[in-house]
Amino acid sequence: MAALPLRNRGLGSWPARRAAMSPQRPALLFGDDVTTYAQLRDRIARLASGLMSRGVSPGDRVAYLGPNHPAFVETMFATHLLGAVFVPLNARLAEPEIDYMLRHSGATALVHAPGSAFSVRPGTVVEVGDAYEKWLEAAGEPAAIDVPVEPGDVAFILYTSGTTGRPKGATLTHSNVVWNCYNLLVGVDVAGDEVTLIGAPLFHVAALNQCLLPTFLKGGRSVIMPAWDVDAAFDLIEAHRVTWMFGVSAMFAGLARSPRWPGADLSSVRSVMSGGAPVPEALIGAYQQRGLTFCQGYGMTETAPGATFLEARESVTHLGSAGLPVFFADVRCVRPDLTDTEPGEPGEVLVRGPNVTPGYWNDPQATRDAFTAGGWFRSGDVARVDAGGHYHVVDRVKDMYISGGENVYPAEVESVLFEHPAIAEAAVVGVPDPKWGEVGRAFVVPLPDAALDPESVRAFLVPRLAKYKIPAYVDVVPALPRTGSGKVRKAELRDRPIPT
Known part of the structure; x- marks a missing residue:
């Protein structure tokens, strides 16, 4: 058995630890390819060796650009094994937007899908496909890498969508992500035999931290879709007996409005989970009528992302609610003067906890503006809290x-x-x-x-x-x-x- 990286107290140690516990379990399914946890550990170690030989050191930034693919997972964990910072880039953005993020993050390496649009070229650039596989082969036998990594070290730079001005790079530490996994596992009964459909983009925090990483932690399998497609989702759910999936409102609406919806075999699905924006109650009702448990949560990139969650046991009685504050975080709803609102009164959501970002990459002013004097993160979102403490997200402050x-x-x-x-x-x-x-x-x-x-x-x-x-x-x-x-x-x- 390969030695565990004992000095790495971050996410980079997870592949070796999970492979030691369940080496032959399938970790990733992508098309016809199945990767076990042992195989994944070895591929990650090879990739980390290759990156290290090209000069990637602790604290350096390694970017990934492309749609969902096993190489995304491998690059992320290899980056963390080296104590470097992973920068997932939104493959839907235009070349100037990608170039800005590569420059702003100071990425020293980039792994990208074929046909990706960028002109800024870090020192190391590898294309997913034959070149990527040859790169792994050239690395030789997996090396024993044990770089010191502390929980408080930055693990990710995740760029916001930039609806106004330049996007900001929200940083998340290894500890932020681990505490988010704890919060998710308290709220969702993720099992070791979980089959999770990853249809939302992994370059967004929800699919990554709310689905893939908790599934990985429990030793389940992730069925990765390169891009969202309603018919493909129905096929994969039936073929692989999918038990759990995350999606945004538009994805679930697409499934419910498909002509395949009435006759689709969804008997394996234990629950579905949504976030990112308020979900219309009529859409939730369509899933409940099919006997499916529909759970909602609320959060943002800066909270890694979970801030509130509606557990399965309350999904019917509190239809449309985003739930209660997650177990290891505090959430408030406040007036402009930062006093707490009364039940039913709209106010801005504030969050504090070990899952909350320490700030924005190379942007001290944005970091200062994001927090109150008492250390609460200002979400910019409006919610109402009912008498039972359940949050109902209303809208963005700026959209009112x-x-x-x-x-x-x-x-x-x-x-x-x-x-x-x-x-x-x-x-x-x-x-x-x-x-x-x-x-x-x-x-x-x-x-x-x-x-x-x-x-x-x-x-x-x-x-x-x-x-x-x-x-x-x-x-x-x-x-x-x-x-x-x-x-x-x-x-x-x-x-x-x-x-x-």
Whole structure:
């Protein structure tokens, strides 16, 4: 048995430790390829040896650019085995955006998928495929690497989506990620025989830290999709008897609206989990009607990402709630003066705990701005807390608008719009109005072959929302503009000329 890296107290020691416990268990499934934990440990050690021979040292940054692939997992753990910092890059971004992140992080090595767009070239660049495999072969037998790594060392730089200005590089330590795994395992009964579908991008914190790493920790298997595809997801769930998956609202909506949904074999699925944005209650209900446990959580990159979670036992009785604060973190909902809100009163979410980022890479001002004087992280999100302490995330602070003196939270309006039988997607923004100060403007995407007109959409909302919440304008559009991480570019929608 290979020696365990005893001086490495970070994530880089996990492959050797898991391989010692369950060497022949499948760790990763990708297409027709199956990698056991022992095989994965050896490939990671070879990659780490190759990176070390090219000069990668503790604290250096190693970037990965590409869609979901086993090489992502191998590069991440090899980086951490060397005490270096892993920088996963969003493969959906344009070349100038990638170049900025490579320069800002100071990456010394880059592993990338074929066809990736970048012009900044770190000292070591390896393309996934034949070149990558030859690189591993050239490294020879796996070396015994035991670089000192402390829990408080930076493990990741994760760039925010940058809906305004340049993206910030949120840092997460090894300890941040481990405590997040603890929080997840308290809230979800992840088993050693778990079969987890990884359909969301691993370059985002949720799929990585909420699914892949907890599954790895328990010795389960991760079924990796290179990109999200509804039909492929149905096929993989049935073929591999998937038990657990994470997705954002759009992914789950795609499954529920597929013609395969009524007859799909979902009998192996124990639970599904969502986060990233409020999920319409009508969509959650569609899963519950199929007998599936639908759990929601709330968090952000800076909290690694879990801040609140709704456990399976409460998924029906607290439909639509993002749950309670995770076990090893504290969460508050506050007014602008930082006093706690009353039950039902909207306020900004603050988080404090061992899972919270120490700050932003090379950005001391952004780090200072992100925390209160008492050390609480300011989320910029608005939530209401009910009498039982359950959080209901309302919207981003910056997305709220005031119409006739009343606060309007676009996510609430969007959730009702989603209930419309002909609407596939919706986004609402506030726009200037001479009488009311601001009014709502809704952008709706119809389902294929569905007919929508603005007045019928407004008529649908009349019995469901207060009058001041009903958008004054409704635009029927073929698609919504999105960032590289899939978030709607609301600033772009606000800037569109208002029709006369």
